[in-house]
Amino acid sequence: MSTIIQAQQLSKSFGRHQVLHSLNFSIEAGEPIALIGPNGAGKTTLFSILCGFLKQDHGNIEIFGQKPGSEGLSGRVSALPQDAMLDPNFSIGTQLTFYGQLQGMNKATAVAETRRVLALVDLADYISQKATVLSHGMRKRVAIAQALLGQPELVLLDEPTAGLDPVNALQVRQIIANLTSEATFMISSHNIFELERLCGTVLYLEHGKLVQQRSVQQGAIGYLSLQLENADAALVLNVLRQLPGVNSVENAQKNEFAIHYDRELAPDLDISLIGVLRAQGWQYRSLTQGRTLEQQLFAVANG
Numbered sequence: 001m002s003t004i005i006q007a008q009q010l011s012k013s014f015g016r017h018q019v020l021h022s023l024n025f026s027i028e029a030g031e032p033i034a035l036i037g038p039n040g041a042g043k044t045t046l047f048s049i050l051c052g053f054l055k056q057d058h059g060n061i062e063i064f065g066q067k068p069g070s071e072g073l074s075g076r077v078s079a080l081p082q083d084a085m086l087d088p089n090f091s092i093g094t095q096l097t098f099y100g101q102l103q104g105m106n107k108a109t110a111v112a113e114t115r116r117v118l119a120l121v122d123l124a125d126y127i128s129q130k131a132t133v134l135s136h137g138m139r140k141r142v143a144i145a146q147a148l149l150g151q152p153e154l155v156l157l158d159e160p161t162a163g164l165d166p167v168n169a170l171q172v173r174q175i176i177a178n179l180t181s182e183a184t185f186m187i188s189s190h191n192i193f194e195l196e197r198l199c200g201t202v203l204y205l206e207h208g209k210l211v212q213q214r215s216v217q218q219g220a221i222g223y224l225s226l227q228l229e230n231a232d233a234a235l236v237l238n239v240l241r242q243l244p245g246v247n248s249v250e251n252a253q254k255n256e257f258a259i260h261y262d263r264e265l266a267p268d269l270d271i272s273l274i275g276v277l278r279a280q281g282w283q284y285r286s287l288t289q290g291r292t293l294e295q296q297l298f299a300v301a302n303g
Contacts, residue, residue, distance in 0.1 A: 004029050004154055004184055005050070009059035012045055019045045021208045022059065029153070031200025032176060032185040036192060041205040043188045047156055050186075051079045063154065075103055079156040080147040086131035092118070092142050093127035096149065103150050117145040121175055137168025144175060148183075157187045161194060173198055222247075224259040224270060229283040231255060239280065245269055255285075 005027035012020040020042045027033055035043050048054040049061060052069020066072045087095055093114055100110030118124045121141040131139055140160065147155050160176070161169040176185055176198055189195055195202065204212040228236065233251045240249045240259060245266025250258040261269050270287060277284055 002029050003027065005061070005063055005186075007059065007061045010046075010049070010056050010061050011058040012042075012049065012054065012056050019208050020049075020056070023210045025203060025210060025213050027184075027186070027201070029184045030180075032180060032187055032198050034195035034199035034202040035186060035188040035205070036190075036195065036202055037205035040207075042208040043205055044158065046205070047079065047158055047188060050156060051077070075150045076152055077154045077156070078147045078149070078152040080143055080158060080160060082159040082162055084143040084146070086139055086142060088130060088132045091128050091130055092123075092134075096142075096146055099146055100149050105150070113149055117148045118142075120148060120179065121145045122171070135168075137164050137171070140164060140168065140172065141175070144172065148179070151182065153183055155183050155185045157185060159189055160187060161189070161191065169194070222261055222263050223289070224261065224273065225286070225288045226257045226259060226273070227285040227287075228255045228257070228277075229285060231282050236282070239276065240273075243269065243272065243276065 003026055005025070007023050007025050010020055010023040011018065023046070035046070037043050045054065049056055050063065050068050052067075052073075061068060063073055063077060068077075086092065090098075093111075096114040096117065097107070097110045100113045101107065103110075105113060115124060115127065118127055121144055123138060123141055123145065126134065126138070126142075131142070134142065144157070144160065147157070157176075161172050164172065173194065176187070179185075185198075187195060187199065201213070201215055203210060204214075226240075233255075236257060237249050237251060240246060240257065243261075243266070245262045246269070247260045247262060249260075252258055259269070259273075266272065270289065273287065
């Protein structure tokens with residue numbers, strides 16, 4: 001894999017308020033990258049620096065070996081801000097064609113590229129429609145199509161599913177998943193469960209500091225997450241700890257249990273566990289292999 005983003009001691013302040021504190025990270029091309037953090041963590045500022053809209057005060061950052069905003073990155077990097085708007089007075093085809101021409105395409109190429117990206121987001125039949133006749137979800141997909149013009153290698157998406165209903169949010173996730181072989185996506189979102197489904201790497205910012213950079217462990221070996229309906233935690237712990245192959249069981253939160261086990265000794269522990277739950281009359285809400293992204297992040301952050 002090749003490195004697409006390299007940051008060293010990256011810092012940014014607005015007046016006396018320091019927003020980013022000496023960030024160091026390296027991003028490889030490939031699976032989508034999640035940018036996570038509470039409000040005010042510095043996510044938008046980092047995106048703005050990557051786009052070349054802001055310049056850092058200290059440190060260094062490069063995209064494909066070049067400074068953000070440099071001419072050499074034209075067409076290679078694109079971004080979709082959360083509040084991206086479409087002009088209600090022009091058809092979406094006219095607008096996307098215009099944006100293509102702003103990238104340096106001739107009219108014919110821009111029209112062809114508009115048709116291509118609208119097909120990617122399943123809106124080819126709406127090329128002549130104005131934004132006013134589109135649903136919120138459809139307008140969001142048009143905005144994503146705009147970010148895909150020119151086949152960029154790095155696409156920055158700020159809250160791409162914010163405000164969408166589950167069906168449209170799923171469509172957006174599918175679009176991103178389908179295009180991961182063509183571009184690397186960096187996605188800022190508060191929806192940690194959505195990012196868990198999409199991303200291979202996560203950057204976790206808090207108070208402008210990079211708290212963690214880690215791979216998303218999906219289906220981790222030797223770990224089960226169990227969530228029960230109302231149950232006697234002490235009894236559950238006692239029963240589960242006696243199962244063959246189980247190394248330890250933790251009751252991290254009410255009715256939630258983390259089970260560590262030896263996969264060689266108990267390769268089908270999940271199946272055995274369901275039998276135990278049935279025999280005990282315990283109703284379970286979920287049983288998942290591996291630690292969730294939420295558990296991975298905050299177990300470290302709090303520990």
